[in-house]
Amino acid sequence: MSAITIRNLNVWFGAGAERSDAVKDVSFDVAEGESFGLVGESGSGKSTILRAIEGIAPNWSGHVSIAGEVLGKRRSRQFYRNVQMVFQDPYASLHPRQTVDRVLSEVMGLHGFTDIDSRIGRLLDDVGLGSGFRFRYPHQLSGGQRQRVAIARALAPEPRILLLDEPTSALDVSVQAEILNLLADLRAEHNLTYVMVSHDLGVVGHLCERIAVMKSAEIVEVLGVGEMRKLEANDPYTRHLLESSIHSVR
Amino acid sequence: MNDDKPLLDIENLQVRFATRTGTFEAVRGISFTLGRERLGIVGESGSGKSMTGRAILRLIRSPGTIEADRMALHGEDLLSVPEKRMRQLRGGKISMIMQDPKFSLNPVMSVGQQMVEALRTHESVSKAEARARAIAMLEEVSIRDPERVYDLFPHEVSGGMGQRIMIAMMLLPNPEVLIADEPTSALDVSVQLQVLDIMDRLVRERGMGLIFISHDLNLVAKFCDRIVIMYAGRIVEVCKASELRNASHPYTLGLLNSVPDLEHPRERLEVLQRDPAWREAPSVSART
Numbered sequence: 001m002s003a004i005t006i007r008n009l010n011v012w013f014g015a016g017a018e019r020s021d022a023v024k025d026v027s028f029d030v031a032e033g034e035s036f037g038l039v040g041e042s043g044s045g046k047s048t049i050l051r052a053i054e055g056i057a058p059n060w061s062g063h064v065s066i067a068g069e070v071l072g073k074r075r076s077r078q079f080y081r082n083v084q085m086v087f088q089d090p091y092a093s094l095h096p097r098q099t100v101d102r103v104l105s106e107v108m109g110l111h112g113f114t115d116i117d118s119r120i121g122r123l124l125d126d127v128g129l130g131s132g133f134r135f136r137y138p139h140q141l142s143g144g145q146r147q148r149v150a151i152a153r154a155l156a157p158e159p160r161i162l163l164l165d166e167p168t169s170a171l172d173v174s175v176q177a178e179i180l181n182l183l184a185d186l187r188a189e190h191n192l193t194y195v196m197v198s199h200d201l202g203v204v205g206h207l208c209e210r211i212a213v214m215k216s217a218e219i220v221e222v223l224g225v226g227e228m229r230k231l232e233a234n235d236p237y238t239r240h241l242l243e244s245s246i247h248s249v250r
Numbered sequence: 251m252n253d254d255k256p257l258l259d260i261e262n263l264q265v266r267f268a269t270r271t272g273t274f275e276a277v278r279g280i281s282f283t284l285g286r287e288r289l290g291i292v293g294e295s296g297s298g299k300s301m302t303g304r305a306i307l308r309l310i311r312s313p314g315t316i317e318a319d320r321m322a323l324h325g326e327d328l329l330s331v332p333e334k335r336m337r338q339l340r341g342g343k344i345s346m347i348m349q350d351p352k353f354s355l356n357p358v359m360s361v362g363q364q365m366v367e368a369l370r371t372h373e374s375v376s377k378a379e380a381r382a383r384a385i386a387m388l389e390e391v392s393i394r395d396p397e398r399v400y401d402l403f404p405h406e407v408s409g410g411m412g413q414r415i416m417i418a419m420m421l422l423p424n425p426e427v428l429i430a431d432e433p434t435s436a437l438d439v440s441v442q443l444q445v446l447d448i449m450d451r452l453v454r455e456r457g458m459g460l461i462f463i464s465h466d467l468n469l470v471a472k473f474c475d476r477i478v479i480m481y482a483g484r485i486v487e488v489c490k491a492s493e494l495r496n497a498s499h500p501y502t503l504g505l506l507n508s509v510p511d512l513e514h515p516r517e518r519l520e521v522l523q524r525d526p527a528w529r530e531a532p533s534v535s536a537r538t
Contacts, residue, residue: 177508206510
């Protein structure tokens with residue numbers, strides 16, 4: 001059974017003459033344990049797909065099912081446990097006046113965990129922070145450490161699917177490498193399914209097995225990472241994107 | 251290239267901030283010269299690269315202080331000139347392009363108005379001529395239909411177009427030095443190269459000096475002649491862009507290796523191991 005099935009997904013903002021379509025007729029599947037990438041320019045609708053899956057896009061139509069559950073207006077408690085999101089900017093996504101401990105325990109409290117104390121220690125170890133960071137505030141952490149906290153928060157309810165919205169684009173390359181390694185390790189350890197949005201083909205190519213290329217609200221092509229590395233793209237836009245990303249020195 | 255006399259000559263530049271917990275040294279004694287060339291400054295956030303760019307224009311606000319043994323443009327000491335002269339130099343002789351056009355364009359003025367304002371601050375030209383030159387400049391940065399764009403407001407243009415407008419505006423008074431601080435990191439990959447190509451072409455055609463500040467070593471290697479690598483407020487390595495692959499400092503190598511590369515996939519990315527000795531090592535001079 002695939003972890004995520006999406007058929008004919010449409011997302012739009014506004015109504016009537018003001019209506020603008022952010023996602024048009026998008027379909028794809030993500031298998032259990034797979035890592036799927038969405039790339040495209042800003043405004044192409046890649047983040048909106050994640051937001052529609054998560055349930056924070058206001059208007060959408062089409063068929064979305066997550067681990068067998070067909071999504072409607074109301075979603076089960078299980079859904080909110082299974083699917084978690086990591087946002088782009090760790091400077092904006094953590095509450096500035098709550099400690100790491102508070103952020104993590106709130107999530108676990110909401111999902112009815114009782115052994116919160118021991119879990120927080122394990123979570124922080126999992127993301128490579130250690131319990132020394134437990135009572136810190138976000139301003140006492142660096143960008144990379146904040147993103148680790150954001151990942152710990154997403155992992156707290158023991159999800160099966162992580163939606164990653166540009167998880168490293170606000171970070172330095174050296175810190176990006178640490179976070180990408182961490183994400184790869186966590187996926188292997190917890191058998192997670194990833195859907196990752198990024199504008200950086202290098203990053204997507206590193207972490208994902210299959211990549212969908214989006215342009216003006218539509219998926220123009222889905223290709224495997226092997227084909228992408230060999231620059232075997234059929235669509236002219238994909239080729240253009242690939243060519244502009246290849247500039248490495250070594 | 252005219253190598254005999256540098257445009258900018260900087261020796262032992264220091265930028266400090268007094269904080270409650272003591273003095274923070276953002277830039278710790280760096281030296282470099284800029285001729286009619288493209289100089290890249292690369293480093294992580296907090297390495298002092300942007301502070302260096304701002305210090306040249308004396309744009310560091312109190313409590314920050316700028317000190318240098320020498321900071322001169324064409325022999326004119328930038329540290330001692332009065333603020334009035336500095337305002338003429340800023341934009342007139344040295345221009346700066348910031349990271350995000352959304353924040354650096356005035357949202358309540360049309361594109362044309364602010365371009366004309368920038369030009370007329372530095373040159374006494376008639377309104378009609380200023381307009382004509384602004385439109386010609388917009389055309390030079392490959393904006394189709396420049397007359398329409400002239401009347402648009404910043405929120406009506408895309409990020410890539412906004413950045414091209416910034417470039418056009420900054421080049422309009424014909425400066426000799428352009429400082430570009432992460433000019434494309436707010437843009438999409440597909441427009442990044444286009445914007446850089448335009449900037450590169452204009453800088454070369456006019457024989458200007460360019461300081462390109464970026465965190466992306468690969469990008470800088472492609473668009474610059476010389477590269478300065480900064481770490482913790484000091485220069486750790488200087489090399490020709492064409493010889494970047496022979497770089498030897500472990501920090502440079504670490505930066506190069508930590509980038510995920512589409513063509514050469516790796517199982518695990520290399521993680522930079524920072525050596526405290528790098529911070530203490532004396533700054534390498536990038537004077538020619």
